Every structure is written in structure tokens, then in C-alpha cells.
Amino acid sequence: MSVFSRSRLAALAVVTACGAAGTVLAVSPAHADTVAIHDIQGSTRLSPLAGQQVADVAGVVTGVRNYGSVKGFWFEDTAPDADPATSEGVFVFTGSAPTVKTGDAVKVSGTVSEYVPGGASSGNQSLTEITKPTVTVVSSGNAVPVTTIDSRSVPAAYAPAGDPAAQGSVNGLPLRPRAYALDYYESLEGQNVRIGSSRVVTATDPHTELWVTVRPRENRTERGGSRYGSYASQNGGRLQIQSLGAVADFPKADVGDTLAGTTEGPLDFNQYGGYTLVARELGTLEQGGLERETTRAQKSGELAVATYNVENLDPSDGTFAAHAAAIVDHLQAPDIVSLEEIQDNDGAKNSGTVASDVTVNKLIDAIVAAGGPRYEWRGIDPVDGQDGGEPGGNIRQVFLFNPDRVSFTDRAGGDATTPVGVVRTERGEPALTASPGRIDPASTAWKSSRKPLAGEFVFRGKTVFVIANHFASKGGDQALASQYQPPTRSSETQRHAQAEEVNAFVKDILKVRRDADVIALGDINDFEFSGTAQRLEADGALWSAIKSLPKKERYTYDYQGNSQVLDQILVSPSIRKGPFAYDSVHINSEFHDQISDHDPQVLRLRP
Incomplete structure (x- = not known):
């Protein structure tokens, strides 16, 4: 619990x-x-x-x-x-x-x-x-009063605007439970409430919690979640469920399952999700049969490029075989894989170790054992303790690539502190001053955050520039159920600066050759409609390819009942013109037994 x-x-x-x-x-x-x-x-x-x-x-x-x-x-x-x-x-x-x-x-x-x-x-x-x-x-033995929460009782609008005289707080505003979902829930704070059969929109987590929706038609995804498609689409039907009973009896639910029958108990408010039905009586789990997705294999003339956050992977983890199966079976062994959250060789032990060769090679060996290619890899070790993440872990991005399909252009000079640049070759082509190299690592934009890793790849004689990213997290942002409305997103200030850095670097490449193939990808930690994405896309230098999908399929992460985009693959104009194919491969975020909290993304293109 x-x-x-x-x-x-x-x-x-x-x-x-x-x-x-x-x-x-x-x-x-x-x-x-x-x-x-x-x-x-x-x-x-x-x-x-x-x-x-x-x-x-x-x-x-x-x-x-x-x-x-x-x-x-x-x-x-x-x-x-x-x-x-x-x-x-x-x-x-x-x-x-x-x-x-x-x-x-x-x-x-x-x-x-x-x-x-x-x-x-x-x-x-x-x-x-x-x-x-x-x-x-x-x-003793008295009847317990109860109020039913359903799609008719929860308003469509989420929250009133806060009082400007109170720094945007809604605390002093009269409650309007028929107008706003947050006001409605607050008007029931502490009461015994009941919901009927409700669809699960966030799977059971390690803390024995899940989320359901009491508004089943509200921004429904193709696979049963509730999509977060804008800052005004907070999905007021979301409700967290905990249990007042034995946690061993708590259902292990996936998105799209149904908590059937009656779930009843007091309506609480906690720091880990806001309004929560703490159930004396839990409904029965009816499985929806959700299965992990498998993307199609790339064709011989297609270059497949993927991003995958493997969530603090270090040699002591027991997830290597599962990650290998995800890459080989579900992602169909992409030609290039940007891995985020690769930890150093002794994981969270704060020993000063920064090398990650043991971690990466253990994953490569597992991929081979799973029937995949023997990938080669490139990366740059960070300065100890300078890139954020779990203390001692020294997370970083790493490129895997299949040498039978694609080659890496090695160019010396890249290290943790040396900025990579762009030059024009004698043939008039753009080239990186170091490959792999890190973008402006001394910039304050990357303070206590992962620095982008840039590299040159060659596929069928064509150069493709790939930039692997892991932007600053959303830690410190106010919750959707905050007393301040709209909530303050303080963490995006750093991501905006990071996006501007990456955008400027891509423009340096495009200044040399307008039709250069450039891909910036990774865990952007922000939405496809966010100010971060807008800054990455500024002046048409990049475009987030997840927007090529139908809206019901645009998500990579599931948080507090909202299916949302955090992982993105952005492409330069030459790639956007196509042809290309994009797939958000849902293998983790919707499942209670996930090996990462992120779904990987795959782009297939013809350079």
C-alpha cells in the first residue's frame, strides 16, 4: 500500500x-x-x-x-x-x-x-x-451512507481558474460542483462514494494503486486509456483506487481491463495522485485481453531508427532478457537504437565509476541470445555526478547499431566536456567535428541533466545525423489536482532551453545542406503539443513524427490515468517529405508487469 x-x-x-x-x-x-x-x-x-x-x-x-x-x-x-x-x-x-x-x-x-x-x-x-x-x-451496525460517482455526475470541465489575488489558488473560491470536476470531488471529500463497473486507465503499480475512469468516452485511446492531448484535456473522469483491505488481494490490472461491479469507500486526497477512492469494497477484475504490440520489420531499403528508455539499466538488473526480447521481437531489431537511462557498470553505487561497457555489452549479449543481431555501440561517459538521474548511476544515452545494415562514422575528439560542432567538408557536405560528440556540455541548459549525444551514420551510402536526447524531468511541477490552477510547470524552463540548443545545432547542419537527413530522438520528457516541442520544431528545422499517427495512438507513457507523449522522434524536412512510417510500440506503459515505464518508438525511412 x-x-x-x-x-x-x-x-x-x-x-x-x-x-x-x-x-x-x-x-x-x-x-x-x-x-x-x-x-x-x-x-x-x-x-x-x-x-x-x-x-x-x-x-x-x-x-x-x-x-x-x-x-x-x-x-x-x-x-x-x-x-x-x-x-x-x-x-x-x-x-x-x-x-x-x-x-x-x-x-x-x-x-x-x-x-x-x-x-x-x-x-x-x-x-x-x-x-x-x-x-x-x-x-453499532448502522447503515453506511453512500454517494454514487458516474459519468453524469462528473462535469466535463476540469478546474476553475485560480484567484489572481491569491497567486492562482482556488482555495478561497466557492465550490461549483456542477461546473468543475475538481470542485465536484472536493464537495465529496471524506464521504463514502461508490463507482460502478469502470475501465482501468493506468495499470496497477508497485504501490498497489490503479486508476479508472468514470467517464468512459472521455478522450479514449485505441487501447482503452484516456489520452492527454492538451493542457485543457485533463480527463476529469480519472480516479485513483487504493484499498483499505489486504494488499495481497489487490487486482493486477492492465489498461483496458474493467473493475467490474461495485467499488466503494471513502474519498481521500493524497500527495501521490490527488482524489483517491480508498476502497472498503473492491470490484472484480475483468481482463480486457490487452496484448503487447509488435511493429513490422523494416524492408531492405528502409532504415529503422528507434528510441527506448530502459529505465536505469545496470548490470545487477534482472531485466536484460526482457529488454532484449522487446528489441528483437517487438521492435524487430531496428538498425539504430537510441537507449536512454543506461547506467554505469556498478549502477546506483556511488563509487566514482562512469564507464558503462559492462552494462551495454550485457544487453548486446542478451539480444544475440534472443536471436537478434550483434549490435555495435557508441557512447560517451559523463563526468561523475553531473548528468542527474539516480545518484551514483550516471545515466546516459547510448547508440546501438546493426553493423550488417548500417555503419557508424567514427571521428575522434568527443568526450564528456568537449562540444561537438558542424563543419563543411571539401565536398560541401555537413560533418560533425567529433562522432560521437556531445552538444555544448558546458551550457547551463544541461546542468544536472543528460547532454545530447550526436553521431553520424551511413545507410546505403547516405549519411544520417542522429541526436540522442534525454531532457530534464518533470520533477517539481505542480500536479493537475493542485490548488493552483492552472498548475505551474516550473521544470519546463530547463527543457525549453535544452530544446533551443538542439534546434540550433540542427540548424547548423541544415545551413550546410538544406536537405540533410537529421533525426533528434529520445525521452524528451514533454508533450508533442508543449512549448518544448515547439522550440525543437522552431523555423521548421524539426517536426515531431508522432503527430503523423491518429490522435488515439499518440502516447508513449501512462501517468495518473493519462496516456501521454514523453518520448519523441523528430525529423528534418527532407525526412518529413517522406516516405516514412512511424510506430509507437505499446509494450510497457499500459501493463502492470512493465520492464520500463516508457514505450519505445520506431521510425522507418528511406534516406
């Missing part, structure tokens, strides 16, 4: 108190008052009684959490008011295993608190709670 550690601070005065993984917002305490739950929740995201003591709050227990450090229970008023904006449920934080059980009618006295999962800096919405409780059980 995914449980985040929490730090609780008492509500003493008008303060913002920061804990290790959360923030408690408090005001000056007042005398205890007898109020209803809907009075505590109020009609905005923040309780009008935050910091105040309340007495004898009545309700029925709807769920008990007795694991982790978030122990407590939810209870709900059985006499709701007429205001759809005020929730009738609330969480009671006990700190130790609660003694109540579902169906108990209770009276609770304590202090109202607003807790921000992940801390105030996360930008997350807060969770209204009662802390330091005194609990009295009045009776």
Missing part, C-alpha cells in the same frame, strides 16, 4: 506549520462548539472552522485506516444539508489504530485542521481533518 509519512503539528496560533511531508494550516483555537460535518467542511476548500475545537460531531463511520502513519477513520453525517458544495464526510486522524469500526455511530470532539499532503511547497490541495480526537461510540 502506498502510504506517505506525515508530520503533525498542533494548531496553536495563526501559523503555517511545515512537517516532513505535509503542512497543517491553523488559526487561533476557539472554544468547542457542537457543529455538523458540513459546517466543518464549508463551501470552499478550506474549513471555516480551521484551528477551532468542535464537540460532539455526529456521524457514522464509513472506513477505518489502521496501517502506516496515517491511522484514523472517516465518518459521515446521515442528515445532510441542502448545499451540494458542502461535504458530509471528514477524516479523523487518530495517530494510532482506531478502535471504531465501519457502521459505528459516533460523536467526535477535537480540533479542525487543514493538512496539505506533501507540504505547502507541493502546491497540493489541503485535506480537512479532525485531530486530537475524543471519540464516543453511540451504537
Whole structure:
């Protein structure tokens, strides 16, 4: 079960108190008052009684959490008011295993608190709670109230615009549950909710979570996910599912499966996904039969170029045979493969080791054992600790190439710190000053991030320039369910600078020869409609070839119920004119037993 550690601070005065993984917002305490739950929740995201003591709050227990450090229970008023904006449920934080059980009618006295999962800096919405409780059980075996969430109840619009006077926060805005999905879910915070049969849109993860959609027609992908196609397509039907029961019983679901029947439990909010149905009762898994895709083999006159993020691959991993099968069987042994997240020879051990020959050769041997070609490879070892990623791992991009189909033009001079340039040969052709070489490694655009690896390949007498990329991650961006709307995407500032660097380098090649074949590919860590992609494509130097696919097929990654593009292959104008074929080969992102969280991409062209 995914449980985040929490730090609780008492509500003493008008303060913002920061804990290790959360923030408690408090005001000056007042005398205890007898109020209803809907009075505590109020009609905005923040309780009008935050910091105040309340007495004898009545309700029925709807769920008990007795694991982790978030122990407590939810209870709900059985006499709701007429205001759809005020929730009738609330969480009671006990700190130790609660003694109540579902169906108990209770009276609770304590202090109202607003807790921000992940801390105030996360930008997350807060969770209204009662802390330091005194609990009295009045009776047991009572019926549990329930509210049904379905496609008719969740609005199509996702979130209101935040209040400019509050730095874009929606906290103080009156809830409009009939207008916005986030307001609707907030109006049910802490209540016992129920969904019917719902399609899985993100597979079960290692933290025993999955995502479903209660709006089955909302931006549906060809294989059953919900596609994230723009910053205004947040897919409000997404809902995270966890379990209040034994995690061993949690279904191992893939995208397109169905959580059939009834799933019911309290509606929580956490830092790892926002609104979450914590299920007392889980539906039954009905498998949709999703299978891993296999692309077609390249023809003799086609050059096949692929990108594949192998997720922190190091010699100690047990995934080499599976990655080899993916490359040989599902990708049909592309002529050139850009690998991202190749780690050094001792992986995350922070030993100063930067060489990755053991890692790469182990993968090549596995590919041969799987019936594939004996690839050759090229790469440049980074400076220890300078390229980000898992500490000690020294991740980098590496080229594999099939020497029976394509050759690599080796040109000395490339190392971790020397920038590669473009020159004009005596024949008037562009050439790299070093092959392989790294693009402007000293630039601040690449600080604590992977530097692009550029190389020259020759296929049937034609030179093709390939640039392998792994742009800065999205770490630090505010979540879609943030209290700030629209959320701030702070990480894209660095990716924009990186995209401009790569775009400028491609232009240097095209200045020498306008019809040069250039491919920039890899884990771009940004969407095909993003500002990063726009900067890569600036002035027509490149074009993201995933846009040649039907919209329902444009995704490479699945995150919190959204199928989205992070991996891209961008091509120069000569390649865009075609003919070419593009395939996003879905073998990982939609499956609970994935060996990487990224799907590989393949481009087939005729240089």
C-alpha cells in the first residue's frame, strides 16, 4: 500500500506549520462548539472552522485506516444539508489504530485542521481533518451512507481558474460542483462514494494503486486509456483506487481491463495522485485481453531508427532478457537504437565509476541470445555526478547499431566536456567535428541533466545525423489536482532551453545542406503539443513524427490515468517529405508487469 509519512503539528496560533511531508494550516483555537460535518467542511476548500475545537460531531463511520502513519477513520453525517458544495464526510486522524469500526455511530470532539499532503511547497490541495480526537461510540451496525460517482455526475470541465489575488489558488473560491470536476470531488471529500463497473486507465503499480475512469468516452485511446492531448484535456473522469483491505488481494490490472461491479469507500486526497477512492469494497477484475504490440520489420531499403528508455539499466538488473526480447521481437531489431537511462557498470553505487561497457555489452549479449543481431555501440561517459538521474548511476544515452545494415562514422575528439560542432567538408557536405560528440556540455541548459549525444551514420551510402536526447524531468511541477490552477510547470524552463540548443545545432547542419537527413530522438520528457516541442520544431528545422499517427495512438507513457507523449522522434524536412512510417510500440506503459515505464518508438525511412 502506498502510504506517505506525515508530520503533525498542533494548531496553536495563526501559523503555517511545515512537517516532513505535509503542512497543517491553523488559526487561533476557539472554544468547542457542537457543529455538523458540513459546517466543518464549508463551501470552499478550506474549513471555516480551521484551528477551532468542535464537540460532539455526529456521524457514522464509513472506513477505518489502521496501517502506516496515517491511522484514523472517516465518518459521515446521515442528515445532510441542502448545499451540494458542502461535504458530509471528514477524516479523523487518530495517530494510532482506531478502535471504531465501519457502521459505528459516533460523536467526535477535537480540533479542525487543514493538512496539505506533501507540504505547502507541493502546491497540493489541503485535506480537512479532525485531530486530537475524543471519540464516543453511540451504537453499532448502522447503515453506511453512500454517494454514487458516474459519468453524469462528473462535469466535463476540469478546474476553475485560480484567484489572481491569491497567486492562482482556488482555495478561497466557492465550490461549483456542477461546473468543475475538481470542485465536484472536493464537495465529496471524506464521504463514502461508490463507482460502478469502470475501465482501468493506468495499470496497477508497485504501490498497489490503479486508476479508472468514470467517464468512459472521455478522450479514449485505441487501447482503452484516456489520452492527454492538451493542457485543457485533463480527463476529469480519472480516479485513483487504493484499498483499505489486504494488499495481497489487490487486482493486477492492465489498461483496458474493467473493475467490474461495485467499488466503494471513502474519498481521500493524497500527495501521490490527488482524489483517491480508498476502497472498503473492491470490484472484480475483468481482463480486457490487452496484448503487447509488435511493429513490422523494416524492408531492405528502409532504415529503422528507434528510441527506448530502459529505465536505469545496470548490470545487477534482472531485466536484460526482457529488454532484449522487446528489441528483437517487438521492435524487430531496428538498425539504430537510441537507449536512454543506461547506467554505469556498478549502477546506483556511488563509487566514482562512469564507464558503462559492462552494462551495454550485457544487453548486446542478451539480444544475440534472443536471436537478434550483434549490435555495435557508441557512447560517451559523463563526468561523475553531473548528468542527474539516480545518484551514483550516471545515466546516459547510448547508440546501438546493426553493423550488417548500417555503419557508424567514427571521428575522434568527443568526450564528456568537449562540444561537438558542424563543419563543411571539401565536398560541401555537413560533418560533425567529433562522432560521437556531445552538444555544448558546458551550457547551463544541461546542468544536472543528460547532454545530447550526436553521431553520424551511413545507410546505403547516405549519411544520417542522429541526436540522442534525454531532457530534464518533470520533477517539481505542480500536479493537475493542485490548488493552483492552472498548475505551474516550473521544470519546463530547463527543457525549453535544452530544446533551443538542439534546434540550433540542427540548424547548423541544415545551413550546410538544406536537405540533410537529421533525426533528434529520445525521452524528451514533454508533450508533442508543449512549448518544448515547439522550440525543437522552431523555423521548421524539426517536426515531431508522432503527430503523423491518429490522435488515439499518440502516447508513449501512462501517468495518473493519462496516456501521454514523453518520448519523441523528430525529423528534418527532407525526412518529413517522406516516405516514412512511424510506430509507437505499446509494450510497457499500459501493463502492470512493465520492464520500463516508457514505450519505445520506431521510425522507418528511406534516406
